[in-house]
Amino acid sequence: MMERDQGEPQMSTKRAGLDETEQQALHDLEQVACKSICVLDDGVKWNSFGIGIEGGHVRQLGLYGLALHTLPVSLGNFSKLQALYLGKNQISSLPAEIVNLTSLQWLDLRKNQLKTLPREIGRLSSLETFYVQRNQLSSLPESIGDLEILQNLNLYMNRLTSLPRTMGNLASLEILNLGLNKLSTIPDEIGNLCNLRVLSLYSNNLISLPESMGNLESLRELKLYQNKLTTLPESIGKLESLKVLDLHWNQLVSIPRMFGNLVSLERVDLSGNKLSSLPETLGNLSSLVLLNLGFNVLTSIPRAMGNLASLRTLELSRNNLPSLPETMGDLSSLQKLTLDKNQLTSLPSTIGNLTSLTWLNLENNQLISLPESITRLGSLYKLILRGNPVASVPGSTGELIDILGQGGCEVVT
DSSP states (O other), X not given: OOBOOTTOOSSOHHHHTSOHHHHHHHHHHHHHHTBOOOBOTTOOOTTOEEEXXXXXXXXXXXXXXXXXXXXXXXXXXXXXXXXXXXXXXXXXXXXXGGGGOTTOOEEEOOSSOOOOOOTTGGGOTTOOEEEOOSSOOSOOOGGGGGOTTOOEEEOOSSOOOOOXXXXXXXXXXXXXXXXXXXXXXXXGGGGGOTTOOEEEOOSSOXXXXXXXXXXXXXXXXXXXXXXXXXXOOGGGGGOTTOOEEEOOSSOOOOOOGGGGGOTTOOEEEOOSSOOSOOOGGGGGOTTOOEEEOOSSXXXXXXXXXXXXXXXXXXXXXXXXXXXOOGGGGGOTTOOEEEOOSSOOSOOOGXXXXXXXXXXXXXXXXXXXOOOGGGGGOTTOOEEEOTTSGGGGOOTHHHHHHHHHHHTTOXXXX
16 A cells, blocks of 8 residues: 655645656556655755656656665656656666656666666766666666766676776766776776766776776876786876875786876875885875875885975885885975884984974884984874884983973883
8 A cells, every 4th residue: 555644735736737647657656666756845865755846847756765676667758857866776677768868967776786777778868977886787788888978977886897898988977986896807998088087996806907098187086996906007107187096905016107207196005015116206296195005015115205295194014124215304294104014123314304293103123223313203292112122122212212202202112
């Protein structure tokens, strides 16, 4: 039996003004949902249940979280529908008639059980935002490339093993999320997405990237973590607008020299790879604020790293570093430095120049002494020294530790 919200009139004035085909479609939807569908005057959101009516037509339709398994073919009757929210249901397929919704600008199908999309999905010529995350898609129809004004496409957490080459036709696309799929390759045509600003390819099975990725001149964020990449294409150095690059937990053994051309980079995560060295060109990244190089096999740090004047966080935990270059003292903006679990036997005297430093982790190294200059770290509030011989050495080193403690720094030994 169909539920009706208490106090709701049998039919609102707005709803009564709909034409016969839209009335029929609403009736069919109510039969499927086993609930009456009310008009929401405050607007329909992604997690709403109800409709929005303007100009005598249904413009927004929300059927969120109703455990729906199917949709009626009459759904295609809503010729003026602009937003359709069908998230958190149990829909395994869409009626072919959905492609008749040529006014649709926003389609949200997140958290369903879709295994395929309609072959002619490309007929949704007005679509700007398309959310299909958390479904069971293993492939995409070729016609997806016909969505010429699509700006945001979310395919996160599906079962995609490949992408159609036609995706390169999505010239208006700005945000593309393909995270948590089963992709092992990316088609060359992805380099045609000239307006792409955010590209997420994390948690796939990628072993390489096409050279054409260097053509993504508008790209601001590139998320490639948790893949199987061993190298990066030289063309990555052409992404001069890139601000965020996340490559943690791959299998990278080297970084190309062209990496130093990414002068807009602000945040880089290269942790959990197999890097034993870094190019000197890394020092060209003058906008860099965060650099994570932890969990690699680095045996040295390039002297040019001292040029990173904007750097505030430097993570070097769990490497094989026996020493640091004197130029580390030039990192005038550095606030956090983690060097735990390396093979350091000493620190450069220039470390005392890091007057902005608030956190210094030196745990589990081979330090037997500290430079006197360390007492100049007036902003330091935490120094972690446990797991070093220095932690038990009396005399001048102990006095240095005492001085730091008197200045308000917590010293962990």
